[in-house]
Amino acid sequence: MSRVIKIDPITRVEGHGRVTLHLDESGAVERARFHVVEFRGFEKFCEGRHFSEMPTLTQRICGICPVSHHLAAAKAIDAICNVEPPPTARMLRELMHMGQLIQSHALSFFHLSAPDLLMGFDAPPEKRNIFGLIAEDPGNARKGIGLRKFGQDVIAASGGRKIHPDFCVPGGVNKALSVDERDGLLSRIDEVKQWAHDGLNLLRGYFDKEQSFVSGFGTFPTFYMGLIRPDGGLEHYDGLLRMKSPDGTIVEDSYSPANYLSLIAEATEDWSYLKFPFYRAAGYPEGSYRVGPLARLNICDQVGTPEADAELSYFRSLSQGKPMVEGSMYFHYARLIEVLFGIERVALLLNDPEILSEDLIAESTELCEEGVGVIEAPRGTLFHHFMVNDHGGIERVNLIVASGQNNYAMNRAVAEVAREHVNGAQLEESMLNKVEAAVRCYDPCLSCSTHALGQMGLRVELYDAERNLVDEVSR
Amino acid sequence: MSRTIRIIGWGNVGRGDDGAALMLLDRLAEMGVEAYPDVTLHAHHQLGPEVAVDMADAEVVVFVDAHVDTERAALSFDVVQADTGGALDSHHCSPAMLLALCRSMGLRTPAAYVLAIRAYDCSFGDGLSRETGELVDRGVELLSQRLDSWRSHALVNGDAIVVGA
Numbered sequence: 001m002s003r004v005i006k007i008d009p010i011t012r013v014e015g016h017g018r019v020t021l022h023l024d025e026s027g028a029v030e031r032a033r034f035h036v037v038e039f040r041g042f043e044k045f046c047e048g049r050h051f052s053e054m055p056t057l058t059q060r061i062c063g064i065c066p067v068s069h070h071l072a073a074a075k076a077i078d079a080i081c082n083v084e085p086p087p088t089a090r091m092l093r094e095l096m097h098m099g100q101l102i103q104s105h106a107l108s109f110f111h112l113s114a115p116d117l118l119m120g121f122d123a124p125p126e127k128r129n130i131f132g133l134i135a136e137d138p139g140n141a142r143k144g145i146g147l148r149k150f151g152q153d154v155i156a157a158s159g160g161r162k163i164h165p166d167f168c169v170p171g172g173v174n175k176a177l178s179v180d181e182r183d184g185l186l187s188r189i190d191e192v193k194q195w196a197h198d199g200l201n202l203l204r205g206y207f208d209k210e211q212s213f214v215s216g217f218g219t220f221p222t223f224y225m226g227l228i229r230p231d232g233g234l235e236h237y238d239g240l241l242r243m244k245s246p247d248g249t250i251v252e253d254s255y256s257p258a259n260y261l262s263l264i265a266e267a268t269e270d271w272s273y274l275k276f277p278f279y280r281a282a283g284y285p286e287g288s289y290r291v292g293p294l295a296r297l298n299i300c301d302q303v304g305t306p307e308a309d310a311e312l313s314y315f316r317s318l319s320q321g322k323p324m325v326e327g328s329m330y331f332h333y334a335r336l337i338e339v340l341f342g343i344e345r346v347a348l349l350l351n352d353p354e355i356l357s358e359d360l361i362a363e364s365t366e367l368c369e370e371g372v373g374v375i376e377a378p379r380g381t382l383f384h385h386f387m388v389n390d391h392g393g394i395e396r397v398n399l400i401v402a403s404g405q406n407n408y409a410m411n412r413a414v415a416e417v418a419r420e421h422v423n424g425a426q427l428e429e430s431m432l433n434k435v436e437a438a439v440r441c442y443d444p445c446l447s448c449s450t451h452a453l454g455q456m457g458l459r460v461e462l463y464d465a466e467r468n469l470v471d472e473v474s475r
Numbered sequence: 476m477s478r479t480i481r482i483i484g485w486g487n488v489g490r491g492d493d494g495a496a497l498m499l500l501d502r503l504a505e506m507g508v509e510a511y512p513d514v515t516l517h518a519h520h521q522l523g524p525e526v527a528v529d530m531a532d533a534e535v536v537v538f539v540d541a542h543v544d545t546e547r548a549a550l551s552f553d554v555v556q557a558d559t560g561g562a563l564d565s566h567h568c569s570p571a572m573l574l575a576l577c578r579s580m581g582l583r584t585p586a587a588y589v590l591a592i593r594a595y596d597c598s599f600g601d602g603l604s605r606e607t608g609e610l611v612d613r614g615v616e617l618l619s620q621r622l623d624s625w626r627s628h629a630l631v632n633g634d635a636i637v638v639g640a
Contacts, residue, residue, distance in 0.1 A: 045599070060489045063520045063567075103525075111524060130524065131559045134579040142580055149525035164488075164520065 003027075003424055019435055021418050027425030032415035034407075034439060035272050043397040051080050051371075051388045055168045058384065058399070064445050066164060067100035067155055068377035071237070072384040074168030075373030079258070080388060081170045083364035088357040089172035094237040095349045096158040096167065097375065098342040101236060102192075103151025104378035105293070105335045105342075108443040109199065110144020113332060116437050117206050122430035140202055143195035147339060150185075150192045154346055157181040172361035182350050189347045193307070196340040200311060203333055207318070215320060216420065218328030218413030218438045221246030223279050223289035224298045225264075225405070227257070227376050232301030234308075234341060236376040242299045243279055243289065248323030250299075251281070257374035260383055264289075266400070277405045288408035291380025292442065293334035298324045303337065305344035311337045328413045328441040335443070338378075367392060377402050379443055403444035413438040479532060480625060481585075482508075482618070484539035485519040492594030492607040495614075496539035499592070502615045514622060521567045524576055531582035535625055537618065538570040538587065541594035541607070549593040550610045552617060557584060590614055 003023040022031040042061050049057060054073040059066035071093055078085060085093070115128040118136055126132075134141040159165030160175045167173050207214050223246060227239035241263065243252035255263055266275040267284040279287035289295070303309045315333055319325045325334075349355055373384040380402030387396040403410075417438040422431045482503065488494030500516045508514050517529060522538075530536050538555065557574035568576070570589055577584040592614055596604040603611060 060487065063487075066520065103523075107523065129559075131575065131579055134576075138580065145524050145528060145576075145580070148523065149528050152523070152525055161518065 019414055019418075019439070021422060021424075021435070023422075023424035027423055029415070029418040029422050029424070032411070032418045032435075033271060034411045034414045043399055046386075046394050046397045049394050051077055051386055051392045051394055052170055054384070054386060054394070056164065056166050059164055061399075062445060065100065065104060065377055065379070067096055067159075068375060068382055069384070070165065070168055071097055072373040072375045072377070072382045073386075074170075075375065076371040076384040076386050077170045077373070079371030079373065080368050080386065080392075081364035081371075082366045082368050083171040083362050085172040086357075086359045086362055088176075088354055089360050089362075090237075091349050091352065091355050092158050092173050092175075092177060092360075093168065095177075095346060095355070096155055096165075097237050098345045098349070099151045099154025099158065101151070101342040101378050102154065102339050102346075103148045104443075105339045106144050106147035106151060108378075108440075109203075109332055109335055109339075110141065110147070112443070113437070113440050114140070114144070114202075116433065116440075117203070117332075120430075121433050121437065122428070125429060125433070128433070137202075140198060143198055147192055147195050147199075150188060151342075154185060157185055169361060171364055174360065176358045176360060177355055179356065182355065185346065186350050189343060189350075193340065193343045193347075196336060196343055197307075199336045200333070200340065203336060204314065207329075207333070214329045215318075215327055217434075218416050218441060219326045220409075220412050220416055221324070221326055222409055222412075223251070223282065223287060224295035224324065225279070225289045225291055226296040226299050226381055227374065228300055229304065230254070231304075233304035234296055234300045234302070234338075238375075241374070241381075244299045244324070245282075246324065251279075257383070258372040260372065260374065260385075260400075264400075264405075266404075272407070274404050274407045276407050277400060278408070285408055288412075289405065290409045291402050291405045292331065292378075293338050294325065294328075294331045295380065296376060297334045297337060303341055305341050305348070307344060308337050308341035311340060328409075328417075328438055331441045331443070379403055379445060380405055401445070403442070406442045406444065410439055410442050410444060413441065480514045480535045480537070480622065481517060481530060481533040482514070482537045482539060483517045483519065483522070483526065483530075485521055486541050487520065488601060489599065491596045491598050491600055492592075492603050493541050493597045494601075495541040495592040495594060495603060495607050495611055496590075498603060499539055499590075499611050499614050499618070502611065503618065506615075506619070508619075508622065511622075511626065513626065522569070522573060524568055524573070526568065527573045527576040527580070527582065530573060530585055530587075531577055533583075533585040536570075536585045536587045537590055537621070539590045539592070539614070539618075541597075542591045543594050543597070547591065547593070549606075550613055550617070551589075551591045552621075553589055553591070555587045555589045590618060 004020055018035045020033050021029050024030040054077055055070045058073045059070040061069050111130045115133050119128055119132055159167035224244045227235045228242045229235045229239050241255040241257055245251045264277050265280045266277045268275055278284040279289050297315055303312050318330050370387040375382055383400040385398040389395050414435055418435050421434045484496030484500040486493045486496045488497050497518050500518050509516055555570045557578050558571035559575045574584055574587055592610045595606045
């Protein structure tokens with residue numbers, strides 16, 4: 001008898017998602033799908049509002065990465081005003097962005113994924129959480145919380161508050177950094193940098209111990225896309241788009257983010273509210289690509305800060321001779337390298353005397369018909385595209401968020417992991433946890449990507465050959 | 476005796492009454508509550524685990540939130556205890572989980588209360604419904620009295636106040 005297993009909702013990610021595993025008569029996984037079952041339509045809500053409101057409106061999309069939406073929208077309205085913010089404003093925006101990167105990645109790794117790695121996928125579910133982690137490894141759990149707090153404090157210092165700052169305005173920002181704020185953050189750099197190194201060492205130890213499992217966990221080729229600096233270095237706030245093919249060839253380089261619609265397109269499937277972006281030149285699904293930490297480290301020539309660059313050589317060695325690092329589990333390592341990079345960038349920005357300047361806004365009297373803002377959010381490339389009328393009213397909005405761009409890859413990872421680890425004839429909870437962990441590697445924000453409302457959990461359903469529901473597990 | 480008191484509110488002011496706690500914090504700030512050296516106000520969109528670190532140097536924490544439970548009093552002020560249940564499956568922690576995090580990490584676990592305000596209309600838009608606005612007024616009054624009491628008298632653990640529906 002063939003069956004279908006549904007994991008619904010998936011836990012330790014943000015938003016509502018479901019996994020269905022179709023089993024054949026022997027209990028082997030025949031097909032797997034990752035469904036996103038939320039819908040919000042945020043783009044529609046914005047129509048009719050004045051374009052200058054967009055940085056404060058769009059940050060309401062998400063409670064996890066409001067800063068990313070705030071900054072991407074700010075860049076888009078800069079483009080509408082055809083204005084370049086002064087250097088200090090740009091630096092302060094990047095400072096805030098680095099705070100977001102650090103706090104988001106710290107929570108993803110230490111609190112949502114580390115319990116599986118440190119306690120084991122087959123540990124009792126009630127132990128696989130932050131409290132279990134504290135009991136098992138209190139030092140690293142505290143460091144994870146400390147990193148998250150540091151990132152939040154960087155956001156608060158730059159934006160004036162931790163939540164929904166009205167920091168960015170057309171052509172700049174509205175708050176200068178004080179000497180006390182700068183010095184307070186600088187005094188913590190050495191400590192938080194050590195915590196990031198401790199996290200990397202922890203993960204490297206796990207990889208060494210579980211090499212076979214990790215290297216085969218959700219490993220498959222895709223294209224990779226992200227922003228890079230003109231010198232090929234890692235970039236999160238600005239830069240140009242680069243696309244690499246599965247064999248490591250740079251197929252698009254120095255691509256203007258404003259022309260993104262010529263670079264990528266979106267496919268739809270009738271079983272998910274989340275679209276499937278793809279590299280236009282390669283078609284769908286062959287042109288499916290990944291974004292986020294793994295993609296960024298795969299496409300860049302160097303990171304650009306000394307301590308993170310030293311970690312990049314180890315990251316590259318994880319490819320096991322392939323041109324790209326393909327394993328989904330290596331997202332975690334890339335994530336922690338970016339935490340270290342973020343801390344180094346915070347230090348560099350704060351040590352530049354220009355950061356204290358009060359030249360914060362460039363003026364503009366021009367109004368363009370449209371503007372595109374692109375940044376690298378923690379989870380990957382984030383596109384905000386606004387079209388306005390003569391009065392500055394929003395006529396149309398297009399938002400393409402990171403988790404959507406990883407949709408194909410999350411589906412593929414779920415399928416690969418399920419085929420490898422799920423035995424429908426002898427179903428165990430730990431098997432399904434591995435399938436969830438494949439999704440967690442991508443740290444998706446499904447609320448954000450479908451512009452949805454709610455929280456995520458997990459449900460598993462079993463279907464027989466006639467597609468009748470025969471079993472169901474929820475948590 | 477002076478105490479270190481943190482008032483932590485969270486919600487979304489873009490969703491009507493869901494922003495009740497943040498409006499209450501604004502009101503307390505306008506009253507000059509933070510002029511007291513031992514009282515600080517903290518506004519959050521949601522409670523993340525790092526809030527536990529902020530709590531650890533406090534003797535008293537008051538969490539302020541909106542609720543939509545029709546079975547619960549419209550305005551209630553209750554003691555909250557540490558609880559690891561529903562442990563951080565997402566990015567949001569409950570007050571009970573934050574207390575449990577403090578305890579698990581060997582940090583000081585403050586006395587904690589939840590001031591819960593009924594939300595009647597959480598549709599898109601700024602501003603509170605008339606009913607929730609009145610509850611915020613009563614919540615400000617209640618909290619002001621509590622602050623005066625805590626700042627001048629010994630803390631009595633385990634008490635709970637329910638203000639009528």
